[in-house]
Amino acid sequence: MKKILFVEDESALQKTFSEILKQEGYEVISALDGESGLNLAKSEKPDLILLDLILPKMDGFEVLAELKNNPETKSIPVIVLTNLENIEDVDKAIQLGAMTYLVKAQYSLKDVIEKIKKALEK
Amino acid sequence: MNFKKFLNQLDIFGQCKKYRISFWQCPNFLFLLMGSIIISLILVSYALTLRFIEDPRIVSLIVLLIATILLIIAFIINRSLEKLFEVNRIKSEFISIVSHQLRAPISNLKWALEFLLSGRLGKIENSHMEYLKILEENSNRMAELVKDLLIVSQIESERLSLKKEKFSLSDLTSEIIKEFSPLANKNNVKINFSFEKNLPLVFADKYQIRQVVENLLDNAIKYADRKKGLVEIKIENKDKNVYFEIRDNGIGIPKEEQKFVFQKFFRAQNIKKYQTLGTGLGLYISKVLAERSGGKIGFKSQEGKGSTFWFLLPIK
Numbered sequence: 529m530k531k532i533l534f535v536e537d538e539s540a541l542q543k544t545f546s547e548i549l550k551q552e553g554y555e556v557i558s559a560l561d562g563e564s565g566l567n568l569a570k571s572e573k574p575d576l577i578l579l580d581l582i583l584p585k586m587d588g589f590e591v592l593a594e595l596k597n598n599p600e601t602k603s604i605p606v607i608v609l610t611n612l613e614n615i616e617d618v619d620k621a622i623q624l625g626a627m628t629y630l631v632k633a634q635y636s637l638k639d640v641i642e643k644i645k646k647a648l649e650k
Numbered sequence: 651m652n653f654k655k656f657l658n659q660l661d662i663f664g665q666c667k668k669y670r671i672s673f674w675q676c677p678n679f680l681f682l683l684m685g686s687i688i689i690s691l692i693l694v695s696y697a698l699t700l701r702f703i704e705d706p707r708i709v710s711l712i713v714l715l716i717a718t719i720l721l722i723i724a725f726i727i728n729r730s731l732e733k734l735f736e737v738n739r740i741k742s743e744f745i746s747i748v749s750h751q752l753r754a755p756i757s758n759l760k761w762a763l764e765f766l767l768s769g770r771l772g773k774i775e776n777s778h779m780e781y782l783k784i785l786e787e788n789s790n791r792m793a794e795l796v797k798d799l800l801i802v803s804q805i806e807s808e809r810l811s812l813k814k815e816k817f818s819l820s821d822l823t824s825e826i827i828k829e830f831s832p833l834a835n836k837n838n839v840k841i842n843f844s845f846e847k848n849l850p851l852v853f854a855d856k857y858q859i860r861q862v863v864e865n866l867l868d869n870a871i872k873y874a875d876r877k878k879g880l881v882e883i884k885i886e887n888k889d890k891n892v893y894f895e896i897r898d899n900g901i902g903i904p905k906e907e908q909k910f911v912f913q914k915f916f917r918a919q920n921i922k923k924y925q926t927l928g929t930g931l932g933l934y935i936s937k938v939l940a941e942r943s944g945g946k947i948g949f950k951s952q953e954g955k956g957s958t959f960w961f962l963l964p965i966k
Contacts (some may be wrong), residue, residue: 533693533763538754538758538763540758541757541758541761544758544762544765545761547770548765551770553710580920591885611750611753611754611757612821614809614811615811616811632753632754632757633753633756633757633793633796633797636760636761636764636766637761637764637765637768638768639762
């Protein structure tokens with residue numbers, strides 16, 4: 529079973545996503561802040577990370593940079609899922625190594641799930 | 651009309667009241683005050699030097715004194731302008747913060763509803779479904795509203811990004827028409843779409859042009875004829891540009907209001923009676939976005955017969 533790590537401080541979103549991803553047949557582990565997200569990524573070695581950018585303790589950019597600097601977590605694909613939509617933020621995240629950048633308000637739940645499935649197929 | 655506008659400009663007290671600040675903080679008033687002081691002081695000093703003063707040192711002293719007074723007034727004017735700019739900045743910032751903060755809960759709401767409506771948690775009873783649909787429709791409306799406000803705040807703070815790429819306007823339009831077909835069916839509106847073969851790709855910001863097409867289509871559907879609604883869209887090649895036109899057979903825009911159509915928060919009087927939804931931001935946003943991509947936008951309309959909106963986008 530593929531394992532997805534979801535780093536997101538909104539617990540409402542955590543709940544909806546873990547429920548739907550479980551139904552799709554994935555194992556979901558969640559972190560509510562950047563620091564524990566990073567630690568879970570190191571200890572659990574998920575197949576995919578969904579990462580919000582505005583997070584307590586450590587923001588998403590820092591988490592992304594750390595992940596990509598660490599040889600053990602470097603190859604895990606990261607999908608950024610956020611409400612920041614400035615072009616600078618998008619460029620920064622892609623440069624740091626994010627695979628896909630999704631602005632929450634622009635996508636339906638179905639679209640996001642599709643993107644996750646596609647990312648895991650690769 | 652122009653004379654009336656000119657008179658309005660002269661109504662300084664009215665202008666200052668509109669800003670909701672006191673006269674001593676109102677640039678329009680202070681400029682007038684400074685102007686009158688300059689002129690009267692020059693006249694007085696001219697008269698004085700002619701009649702009484704022969705010593706040029708005293709004249710230069712008077713000039714110095716006048717300059718000092720003017721400097722103080724200019725300083726006050728400057729401060730009052732700063733205050734106006736500050737208020738404007740706070741307003742933009744406020745819209746931006748509020749809309750960003752509203753976005754997170756709206757996304758949560760939309761996605762939770764989508765999940766519930768997908769039936770993955772079990773079948774939904776029909777009596778419940780009706781209310782869930784109301785929730786869905788209204789959360790979508792709220793999301794659209796916040797999106798519009800956010801675009802306006804980005805336009806005003808000049809933080810709107812521009813990511814130009816080549817794409818097919820006819821493909822984008824087909825996609826959007828598909829998304830709008832439930833709304834069109836609900837309003838009894840038929841949509842006809844035709845486009846020239848071998849259209850060149852346009853070079854523009856795809857996400858922003860999507861907003862433009864969505865806004866124009868949304869308006870056309872909403873304001874088309876209530877019983878036999880018809881919206882006709884066509885896309886053509888027009889030397890080095892791609893031309894998009896959308897026509898409805900609805901109530902049209904009254905002639906005297908046509909010049910305000912692309913203004914922020916504008917809504918025609920005849921629309922308000924007929925249809926209460928809408929913020930009056932859609933066309934303002936459309937104009938700014940189409941022009942930012944290097945395009946042009948315009949319309950013609952006859953009250954009672956319908957409106958035709960069009961835009962042009964460059965191909966490189």
